[in-house]
Amino acid sequence: MVTLRASLLCCLGVVPAAFGADLPTGAWQSPPSVTFTNPALAGSEFFLSIDVAADGTFRGSWGQYTCTNFPGAYGISTISCSRSDGGAAQGKLDAGRSGSIDLTGLGRSTFTWSASSAEELVFELPKQWQDKETPVLYRSRLKRGKQKAPAAGAPSAKASEPVPSAAALYREFKKDPDGASKRHAGKTLVLEGLRGNLIPMSDGGAAIHVPDGTQPRALVLVFNELAAVKELPVGALFRFQCTVEHFDYQYVYLTGCVLPR
Helix, strand or coil, rough: CHHHHHHHHHHHHCCCCCCCCCCCEEEEEEECEEEEHHHHHHHCCCCEEEEEEECCEEEEEEEEEEEEEEHHHHHHCEEEEEEEEEEEEEECCCCEEEEEEEECCEEEEEEEEEEEECCCCEEEHHHHHCCCCCCCCCCEEECCCCCCCCCCCCCCCCCCCCHHHHHHHHHHHHHCCCHHHHHHHHCEEEEEEEECCCEEECCCCCCEEEECEEEEEEEEEEEEHHHHHCCCCCCCCHHHHHHEEEEEEEEEEEEEECCCC
């Protein structure tokens, strides 16, 4: 596969040489979440966490990015994608910037790899490698070193701790979506939960994911002001007041959120 980026480098007579003739050995991992403003790109990336040996062989895991579309100002939407479950990954890359990869549950493919620096890799699979009309899972961006993140890509409460009220609400909706919707839709609730991913929105607001166990996006909270929540640390237990909108795509969507005093 010849990428646009590679084509431009070729035409300019520049070849990236972050590793020279050496292979990028060691631990590499994709970010636990990614954000897009172009809907055509959503679903084009996948998560990888791998260890590359001296001979170019690698083993690790892959994951999908589950995406949510948030409306923004001037009709520009922000598409936030968080890591979800995948499977084992293995393969081999060579000094010629090509390789092969086997993603358990998806299949095998060739790929090309490039390096913008000694700290960043990009794997690209052919866009139609799964023979689907819509290109999916063909690029993975990796940084050197494994990031410290829970298995599902978001913080979670310990089993011995009380269940936060936000997680209890999610479980109520998951068990009985219709009944929970009748009880809670349109109501403003004060809840407590863990701060997961925070996604700045183009209208100056922010969306926060609240996890429940291995589900990194049990609740999606929409705040009108980014400044009100940007200092909340990841994994912090915090109280919030929101209006329940609906339960869709396996998460509870809440708007008009504020931090009660």
